[in-house]
Amino acid sequence: MGIFWELLQQSEIQKQSDKSKSLEDRITSLENDLDNTKKLLQKTLEALENHLQKDIDGDGITGN
Numbered sequence: 548m549g550i551f552w553e554l555l556q557q558s559e560i561q562k563q564s565d566k567s568k569s570l571e572d573r574i575t576s577l578e579n580d581l582d583n584t585k586k587l588l589q590k591t592l593e594a595l596e597n598h599l600q601k602d603i604d605g606d607g608i609t610g611n
Contacts, residue, residue: 596603597610
């Protein structure tokens, strides 16, 4: 019975390890998506400020 218990425990440990790797991959992907979204938002804001010739974000600069 001991060997079966050890195999069961090892299986559960492997499942948790796989979930952790999957979660780490998902977090990395979400962080990359967030970074890309921030870059796109900044470019959009700059284009809008240039188009309107108005400081929208309050940084004192139009378009940068």
